[in-house]
Amino acid sequence: xxxxxxxxxxxxxxxxxxxxxxxxxxxxxxxxxxxxxxxxxxxxxxxxxxxxxxxxxxxxxxxxxxxxxxxxxxxxxxxxxxxxxxxxxxxxx
Amino acid sequence: xxxxxxxxxxxxxxxxxxxxxxxxxxxxxxxxxxxxxxxxxxxxxxxxxxxxxxxxxxxxxxxxxxxxxxxxxxxxxxxxxxxxxxxxxxxxxxxxxxxxxxxxxxxxxxxxxxxxxxxxxxxxxxxxxxxxxxxxxxxxxxxxxxxxxxxxxxxxxxxxxxxxxxxxxxxxxxxxxxxxxxxxxxxxxxxxxxxxxxxxxxxxxxxxxxxxxxxxxxxxxxxxxxxxxxxxxxxxxxxxxxxxxxxxxxxxxxxxxxxxxxxxxxxx
Numbered sequence: 001x002x003x004x005x006x007x008x009x010x011x012x013x014x015x016x017x018x019x020x021x022x023x024x025x026x027x028x029x030x031x032x033x034x035x036x037x038x039x040x041x042x043x044x045x046x047x048x049x050x051x052x053x054x055x056x057x058x059x060x061x062x063x064x065x066x067x068x069x070x071x072x073x074x075x076x077x078x079x080x081x082x083x084x085x086x087x088x089x090x091x092x093x
Numbered sequence: 094x095x096x097x098x099x100x101x102x103x104x105x106x107x108x109x110x111x112x113x114x115x116x117x118x119x120x121x122x123x124x125x126x127x128x129x130x131x132x133x134x135x136x137x138x139x140x141x142x143x144x145x146x147x148x149x150x151x152x153x154x155x156x157x158x159x160x161x162x163x164x165x166x167x168x169x170x171x172x173x174x175x176x177x178x179x180x181x182x183x184x185x186x187x188x189x190x191x192x193x194x195x196x197x198x199x200x201x202x203x204x205x206x207x208x209x210x211x212x213x214x215x216x217x218x219x220x221x222x223x224x225x226x227x228x229x230x231x232x233x234x235x236x237x238x239x240x241x242x243x244x245x246x247x248x249x250x251x252x253x254x255x256x257x258x259x260x261x262x263x264x265x266x267x268x269x270x271x272x273x274x275x276x277x278x279x280x281x282x283x284x285x286x287x288x289x290x291x292x293x294x295x296x297x298x299x300x301x302x303x304x305x306x307x308x309x310x311x312x313x314x315x316x317x318x319x320x321x322x323x324x325x326x327x328x329x330x331x332x333x334x335x336x337x338x339x340x341x342x343x344x345x346x347x348x349x350x351x352x353x354x355x356x357x358x359x360x361x
Contacts, residue, residue: 021320021321024321024324025324028331031328031332046297046301047297047301047303050304050305050308053308053327054304054308054311057311057312057330057334058311060331060334060335063338064203064207064334064337064338064341065203067345068200068341069195070345071202071341071344072195072198072199074345074349074352075198076195076198
């Protein structure tokens with residue numbers, strides 16, 4: 001018990017520098033869609049960037065979901081007797 | 094920063110190129126004015142400088158275009174690979190039953206898209222490996238996965254994932270003990286004097302920690318990653334998701350156009 005305690009008390013030196021993480025965070029900031037809130041874009045906090053990243057990933061997931069639903073509807077409603085339906089069907093049915 | 098250095102370097106090259114060009118012109122005109130005595134020298138000089146000029150130009154243009162080209166080819170390659178694998182996957186899973194209800198077909202389309210995207214990465218990223226090993230767990234997907242990904246075994250990544258989750262739990266446990274011991278100390282010190290820690294930094298760190306946890310759940314395989322890899326993987330994951338959305342959207346638009354043109358041809 002005491003040995004575990006002393007191990008946890010040792011200073012936790014991160015092998016990766018803060019600068020590297022800050023560089024990655026700035027790259028993330030460039031990827032996520034710019035909105036009005038990031039007007040003072042020089043000093044955007046890391047937590048804000050992370051939050052926007054999570055929101056963006058969630059919105060991308062939602063888009064994939066919506067597109068799958070749309071495609072499912074489209075494929076269901078294609079007429080059985082048509083050249084176009086044959087094209088689509090030959091593609092993936 | 095790197096982009097600025099690149100831009101500066103490219104502009105220097107352009108400047109050098111223009112100087113080189115004017116220098117050649119000057120030399121050529123100078124030599125041509127005395128061409129009565131220097132035939133061989135002229136031809137050699139002309140050949141050498143024109144050759145050097147051409148290669149110099151090629152070097153510059155390839156440098157400038159190289160960066161842009163590299164950016165476009167990687168995403169267009171991914172688009173192509175993803176489309177190929179997605180269509181192949183749809184052929185596999187939608188060919189078995191003719192009549193499927195809307196939700197079932199939608200799930201199959203989405204599953205094919207996710208597996209196709211992950212396998213198009215060719216095991217280069219951690220999130221794609223995690224996604225594939227997660228999909229393999231469901232027995233129904235085995236045929237699909239094997240066809241798209243190939244029969245290589247992905248057991249190695251899952252093993253390492255489990256190992257690191259073990260480490261994570263140990264780290265979390267020891268962190269909890271550290272936190273408890275810190276809080277115990279601070280409860281006494283608060284009444285004594287000025288607070289030892291900066292409240293703003295403490296809150297900021299807690300927020301970052303909270304948001305990192307959320308991000309870990311969003312990126313496939315993120316639970317077993319350290320903060321640095323998590324952000325790196327999130328970057329690549331976002332770019333790949335964009336590719337997936339773009340391709341799926343164009344496909345849906347094309348299908349819609351086909352349907353509409355058919356309907357209009359019937360009306361006519």
